[in-house]
Amino acid sequence: MSGGLSRVARLREVPVLSALIVLLLLTAILNPAFRGGEGLKAILIESALIAFLAAGQANLIIMRHIDLSVSSTAGLVSFLIGNTSMNNMGISVPQSLMIAVAVGAAVGIVNGALVAYLKLPSLVVTIGTLYLVRGIFNYLAGGVTVTADALPGWVAAIGSGSILGVPDLFVIALILCVLMTIVQTSTRWGRDLYAIGSNPPAAARVGIPVAHREFAAFVLNGIIAGLAGMLLLFRFSFADATAGLGIELYVVAACVIGGVAIAGGVGTAMGALIGAVLLQAITFALGALGVSQFWQQAVAGALLVLAIAFDRIVALRSTQRINRLAEAPV
Amino acid sequence: MAQPLLRISDASKRFGGVQALDRASLVVHEGEVVGLLGENGAGKSTLVKTLAGLHQLDAGVIELDGRSFRQGNPRLAREQGVAIIYQEPSLFPDLTLAENVFVGRQPKSGGRVDWSQMRARTASLFADLGIDLDPGRLARGLSIADQQMVEIVKALSLDARLIIMDEPSAALTNAEVERLLGVARRLRDQGRGVIYISHRLEEVFQVCDSVTVMRDGATVASAPIAEVDTAQIVRWMVGREITEMFPKVPAQIGEVILSVEGLSSTGEFHDISFEVRRGEIVALAGLVGSGRSEVVRAIFGIDPITSGTITMAGTRLSRHTPSRAMAAGISLVPEDRRLQGLLMPASIAHNTALTVLRRLRRAGLVRIGAERRLAEEWATTLRLRYASIDDPVERLSGGNQQKVVLSKWLATSPRLLIVDEPTRGIDVGTKAEVHRLLSEQAAAGMAVLMVSSDLPEVLGMADRILVMREGRLVDEISRADATQERVMTAAAGAAA
Numbered sequence: 001m002s003g004g005l006s007r008v009a010r011l012r013e014v015p016v017l018s019a020l021i022v023l024l025l026l027t028a029i030l031n032p033a034f035r036g037g038e039g040l041k042a043i044l045i046e047s048a049l050i051a052f053l054a055a056g057q058a059n060l061i062i063m064r065h066i067d068l069s070v071s072s073t074a075g076l077v078s079f080l081i082g083n084t085s086m087n088n089m090g091i092s093v094p095q096s097l098m099i100a101v102a103v104g105a106a107v108g109i110v111n112g113a114l115v116a117y118l119k120l121p122s123l124v125v126t127i128g129t130l131y132l133v134r135g136i137f138n139y140l141a142g143g144v145t146v147t148a149d150a151l152p153g154w155v156a157a158i159g160s161g162s163i164l165g166v167p168d169l170f171v172i173a174l175i176l177c178v179l180m181t182i183v184q185t186s187t188r189w190g191r192d193l194y195a196i197g198s199n200p201p202a203a204a205r206v207g208i209p210v211a212h213r214e215f216a217a218f219v220l221n222g223i224i225a226g227l228a229g230m231l232l233l234f235r236f237s238f239a240d241a242t243a244g245l246g247i248e249l250y251v252v253a254a255c256v257i258g259g260v261a262i263a264g265g266v267g268t269a270m271g272a273l274i275g276a277v278l279l280q281a282i283t284f285a286l287g288a289l290g291v292s293q294f295w296q297q298a299v300a301g302a303l304l305v306l307a308i309a310f311d312r313i314v315a316l317r318s319t320q321r322i323n324r325l326a327e328a329p330v
Numbered sequence: 331m332a333q334p335l336l337r338i339s340d341a342s343k344r345f346g347g348v349q350a351l352d353r354a355s356l357v358v359h360e361g362e363v364v365g366l367l368g369e370n371g372a373g374k375s376t377l378v379k380t381l382a383g384l385h386q387l388d389a390g391v392i393e394l395d396g397r398s399f400r401q402g403n404p405r406l407a408r409e410q411g412v413a414i415i416y417q418e419p420s421l422f423p424d425l426t427l428a429e430n431v432f433v434g435r436q437p438k439s440g441g442r443v444d445w446s447q448m449r450a451r452t453a454s455l456f457a458d459l460g461i462d463l464d465p466g467r468l469a470r471g472l473s474i475a476d477q478q479m480v481e482i483v484k485a486l487s488l489d490a491r492l493i494i495m496d497e498p499s500a501a502l503t504n505a506e507v508e509r510l511l512g513v514a515r516r517l518r519d520q521g522r523g524v525i526y527i528s529h530r531l532e533e534v535f536q537v538c539d540s541v542t543v544m545r546d547g548a549t550v551a552s553a554p555i556a557e558v559d560t561a562q563i564v565r566w567m568v569g570r571e572i573t574e575m576f577p578k579v580p581a582q583i584g585e586v587i588l589s590v591e592g593l594s595s596t597g598e599f600h601d602i603s604f605e606v607r608r609g610e611i612v613a614l615a616g617l618v619g620s621g622r623s624e625v626v627r628a629i630f631g632i633d634p635i636t637s638g639t640i641t642m643a644g645t646r647l648s649r650h651t652p653s654r655a656m657a658a659g660i661s662l663v664p665e666d667r668r669l670q671g672l673l674m675p676a677s678i679a680h681n682t683a684l685t686v687l688r689r690l691r692r693a694g695l696v697r698i699g700a701e702r703r704l705a706e707e708w709a710t711t712l713r714l715r716y717a718s719i720d721d722p723v724e725r726l727s728g729g730n731q732q733k734v735v736l737s738k739w740l741a742t743s744p745r746l747l748i749v750d751e752p753t754r755g756i757d758v759g760t761k762a763e764v765h766r767l768l769s770e771q772a773a774a775g776m777a778v779l780m781v782s783s784d785l786p787e788v789l790g791m792a793d794r795i796l797v798m799r800e801g802r803l804v805d806e807i808s809r810a811d812a813t814q815e816r817v818m819t820a821a822a823g824a825a826a
Binding site for chain 1: 420421422423425433435436443
């Protein structure tokens with residue numbers, strides 16, 4: 001059906017995915033070392049954590065909110081699990097999950113309550129909790145460093161394992177993003193988020209419980225950030241007071257590049273996942289082409305600006321087209 | 331006829347010192363379109379908002395389908411079968427039309443939102459009303475007329491019995507109005523009740539089965555449409571004597587200050603030509619949405635024009651911007667002082683001096699003392715009531731805020747002062763002071779162009795009245811010939 005096909009072509013995820021494919025092909029052509037598949041695998045491993053976090057962040061950006069505290073939450077969780085393991089000669093999966101969910105939910109509840117019920121701006125609130133949690137983290141961690149030998153075997157196993165050649169870490173992120181996309185596109189709860197982000201006063205007028213939705217999305221994002229702390233530990237088998245430092249802006253960038261517009265109302269977790277991979281692939285491609293690391297960051301930044309500009313230009317052009325149609329003689 | 335669908339009797343509602351509704355009544359039958367008419371402030375909006383569940387009456391009875399209507403809750407109002415189509419609908423731009431219709435109650439199958447069912451149901455509702463729109467497209471970029479159609483379809487999907495259209499045609503083109511009236515008739519033919527609010531009497535005669543006219547919160551008259559004519563309706567609407575005093579100071583009318591020729595802006599206004607002379611107060615009258623504010627915004631250089639010329643004191647203004655307009659001696663006091671006129675948290679002194687900072691500078695720095703002296707002078711001239719000149723303007727009353735806006739623009743000593751709704755929402759005492767001030771400024775040689783919806787104000791203040799309708803200048807009335815009926819008839823567009 002051509003209608004279905006054109007609907008797919010109009011999806012916001014399509015341009016990002018095309019850019020990603022072109023980029024990977026170009027890199028493979030220009031750098032033979034990339035063709036073995038190891039390069040792709042490295043990209044997936046590196047982007048998994050960002051994509052996982054982006055799944056929760058997307059819900060908030062869709063509602064015109066943001067949560068910058070996720071890097072501190074994830075870092076704290078990774079350290080707490082590692083430290084518990086170090087002190088008790090190991091830790092089980094359920095124990096780790098409990099720590100992740102408890103810490104994540106606690107931060108999420110604080111953020112959510114302040115934003116949803118006290119109507120404080122989420123940018124300011126979560127910059128506050130970003131430093132607050134990082135401060136607590138620094139106090140707890142002190143000079144302690146958790147290394148691989150203090151961690152149970154399953155941590156390293158997941159960190160280096162793969163399923164059908166796809167790294168475990170990426171599989172975990174992919175599953176979360178797929179599930180979250182289904183929630184976003186096919187449940188009333190998810191659809192409410194888009195309505196809220198698209199026109200907040202109108203959402204309240206049609207009876208959507210705006211504050212409850214905001215609160216729930218912040219708590220969910222906190223829990224996802226907590227679980228991301230486990231991914232952080234899997235990935236590095238190492239934790240100290242700097243764990244997770246600075247990744248929050250990569251998460252936001254991945255969302256925006258993947259089509260979750262900062263103005264709200266659009267985008268999906270799958271788009272954010274593609275954005276995360278693209279962001280990582282660019283860094284990787286530049287490295288593979290021999291570009292220095294300083295330039296890699298600059299290019300990642302330029303990409304972010306480009307993504308926003310692209311969105312804006314497309315929107316402007318469609319508005320102009322509509323206006324021209326409106327002015328045309330009937 | 332049988333038992334009416336809606337019966338409102340003895341409805342009263344008070345907001346502070348204002349009696350918004352005073353024993354008003356309204357009856358709507360099934361399969362009937364009722365035109366609800368009245369001037370701004372007559373109480374129509376309060377009545378509509380009550381039916382929308384936004385207000386609760388102080389006294390009175392509302393019966394819907396013979397049952398007592400439960401007030402004070404928008405959701406409940408909707409469940410009881412009332413739907414409102416506003417002049418400016420607010421859809422969700424990022425959602426499809428189908429989802430806009432079903433937002434918050436999307437059909438589900440197996441726990442998941444059923445997109446194809448949603449699209450199919452929307453498509454069939456569109457087809458019922460003869461609307462040619464794709465349910466799968468996004469609402470972003472939809473014309474206002476189409477947005478209203480989506481709102482109407484939403485009302486039908488909720489099976490609303492009573493549909494209220496609150497000035498739906500104000501922002502529509504003629505073809506769009508025709509389609510809207512067609513839809514209103516279809517709704518009537520389906521046995522629903524429709525309340526149609528409009529200032530355009532032509533439409534009322536085209537679509538309504540009966541009219542109810544309100545004035546000063548009370549229902550003045552109700553009659554089948556066949557038994558009334560335009561003149562009768564206008565008399566009912568205006569009805570009162572002009573009792574307010576307008577301290578009009580006689581002024582020497584001199585040479586032409588502003589001359590506008592063939593001014594057009596696509597979709598806003600067309601071929602506007604007029605002059606304003608030294609010492610003269612010219613009122614730009616017309617209904618909301620007739621293009622008055624757009625014309626003065628264009629003269630001040632805020633909005634672009636597609637053709638025409640603006641000449642100030644013999645010099646043609648080209649590549650027009652607000653700063654060039656100010657340099658040429660034009661000042662504009664905008665309609666919405668909160669949004670456009672004032673910096674609310676800043677002090678009275680700062681706000682007053684904002685337009686003349688250049689004059690108050692020494693070595694690039696603003697002299698605080700000069701700023702305060704200037705503000706105090708104007709505060710005295712305008713009889714501003716304030717505690718300290720350093721107080722933030724947000725602490726002042728609406729009327730006093732308006733005085734600060736005025737002094738801010740008068741401080742530039744403009745040759746042409748444009749005021750847009752200068753006394754909307756301010757109390758009678760302050761209103762008279764604003765009138766006195768405008769009159770004195772004109773007598774001192776300023777040219778004044780005033781946009782106003784307040785008919786007594788227009789008649790009391792203006793030396794000449796220009797009436798706009800649907801983006802065009804339709805009448806020019808001298809002070810001697812001006813009557814409320816003539817202005818109203820020209821603005822509403824019916825040949826009396």
